[in-house]
Amino acid sequence: MSDILEKIKTYKLEEVANRKAAVPLDEVEARAKAAPPTRGFAARLSDAAREGYGLIAEIKKASPSKGLIRADFDPPVLAEAYADGGATCLSVLTDGPSFQGDDSYLTAARSAVDLPALRKDFMYDTYQVAEARALHADCILIIMASVSDAQAQELEDAAFSWGMDALIEVHDAAELERATALKSPLMGINNRNLKTFETTLDTTRTLSKLVPTDRMIVCESGLNTPEELADMARYGARTFLIGESLMRQDDVAAATRTLLANPATGMM
């Protein structure tokens, strides 16, 4: 496993152990059961992709590869800007140590709009899945590079049991092959190599050919322009996960609108 994923896994497992000691699972489950209903993350993406593009717009203050991305950071205001600009779903970083995220950002951002939200964190334990629902998440992330097949299955089952969706993230052919054993229709191809941080859209160009036709490609990371989205659409990707390039804009709503204008029609 990569250095950064290794580091994240080490502190995340410790964080989960501390959280379990502080808030027992049955209490988290009670909060999850009391949460508002899920909003249908995968279904909204699929509907949006049929009409044009589906955008998962990410609320991301900082990252291990770029440091601080946005100082003026107000999650509900950013969520409203994304919704105003035409985003389909939100992704909200809840990891503190590497992304300056916070659990409260997810609940606050989602409650400001009508969009479904992904809890963007590093998931290893079904306790975190119940926590995600308790925070009102509609979807969780499963990074194949950082979990075993059995863990991935367990996390996906837990997500489904809470009525959530699961975005399965892959970066190479072996991970993609493992991901096809899961049921989720959402196949995220991460253009960023989490070992080196090298980001290239060639990853989607290569892996898209291996994605079964019953899966929806979510092209993730390193996307900046409408031309890049049109290029990726030619490889079958009509849904996108975008953070940094939008987070760096003064007018987030206008930038989101510009990115989504004139979606490509054909495929290669």
Ligand SMILES: O=C(O)c1ccccc1NCC(=O)[C@H](O)[C@H](O)COP(=O)(O)O
């Ligand atoms: O963004 C990072 O530096 C990073 C480092 C280590 C693990 C994950 C990381 N990013 C998570 C993501 O998947 C991105 O936030 C997401 O795809 C959006 O990417 P971008 O549009 O390039 O911000």
